Amino acid sequence: MISASNLASLAGLLADETRAAICLALLDGRAWTAGELAAHTRVAPSTATGHLHRLVDGGLLVQRRQGRHRYVQLADPSVAHLLESLVAGLDLRPAPPRGLRAATASAALRRGRTCYDHLAGRLGVAVTDAMTGAGLLDQRGGFALTPAGLGWLTETLGVRPAALRSGNRPLARGCLDWTERRQHLAGSAGARLCETFLGNGWIARIGSGRAVRPTPSGRAALRDLLGLTDLD
Amino acid sequence: MISASNLASLAGLLADETRAAICLALLDGRAWTAGELAAHTRVAPSTATGHLHRLVDGGLLVQRRQGRHRYVQLADPSVAHLLESLVAGLDLRPAPPRGLRAATASAALRRGRTCYDHLAGRLGVAVTDAMTGAGLLDQRGGFALTPAGLGWLTETLGVRPAALRSGNRPLARGCLDWTERRQHLAGSAGARLCETFLGNGWIARIGSGRAVRPTPSGRAALRDLLGLTDLD
DNA sequence: ACCATCGTTCGGCGGCGGCCGAAGTATCGC
């Protein structure tokens, strides 16, 4: 039919375990070099090159050459959204990770992380719930920011209103969390919120991964702004 | 990593043009027989059998045997949602369909159709816009049913409130329309709305496909309830 | 009982594509 071959070729980009692992790694929203991705997926650099070519040609990734490095990242928030939808569609047996290091890394990720450009994990869900309780979000009839929530973002947090209307991206959207099985705030409001938290030093990345944790000043701010106290 | 192989195998189910065409055909929400799908995708029955096995084993489809027929349909609204997300991710060159028959079928589909279990096409978008204008939906901060919209569904249309809370499916959700590039109402509210329209004889399927059109009584009802007059 | 229809299983063919290593090109630091 009309778009079956398009759909098949799009799915084909993710139908290989190595390419899937590359895309999942890039879900942290940052740019990785080709070599990092090759090491991360445990394939030869030449193999990674081939995969990156296919993903870039397919429009899922964009690249930026910088010196002798090739940086690559997800092309678009919509690509991240697409990946989230697919990962959310995996309610299959989640075999527990083996080894202690994997277990603690996994615990840190459950506690808090970035999901492309917004907050996820228990931290993301807790912020979302607190905003809902404070009347800033309305999850009763869907997932929407209230007028009070819009004011809170722009006036209390200082987000520029123009930054909330980027392209045709939705303002607020629920993103299903794959560790918490709950929705957390995504969309441009979620992206600006995460950006503000990072910029204010309220949260910090742990090491080089996508795990994040609140800083002492962040804990104080979250308590004052949203009444959040129990963050671990 | 944790779910790369799961993601790859899920994507692999859709990475074949024939299987993709099968899933898109099933997006009309109805059950098809294996033979119908074989004819629709122009492959031998034995080939279709193999594909259906893989899709059922992968959890995307469920089957029901009835006499010498094997009926198959999408397993779940979440599978439909997943497919919608992927199709929405295709802003690639949509080569115009060739041939007059394809063109008129395509025009009927653009005018109105079912998208799994809710309304889509210009009809679906028009209903969604009218509901938004009447204060029944709020698309400003996301996509949510207002309290008035909830009352309208249950009192004016007679939808049982219990039918709106099915499992953990969201009540209202925006679904990006691939012909109109606009959002229309999905989620359980969208499903009940479509069900009610069909049950009241306000819309009828055209032939055996998923295209629908308003009936004369439906036009009157849409005009009285939502002020919709220009439906073609 | 018989045939027609629907679906399935099996074997075999052919091509696509993922993998690697070796050789080649670009860039950085000294």
Add this chain to the structure above:
DNA sequence: GCGATACTTCGGCCGCCGCCGAACGATGGT
């Protein structure tokens, strides 16, 4: 310049998988 590092291109190997036709159940109609 020179070596080291980052990446790419190329060729070849191998396995997977989509396709079909033919033969084989299974069901329903007559």
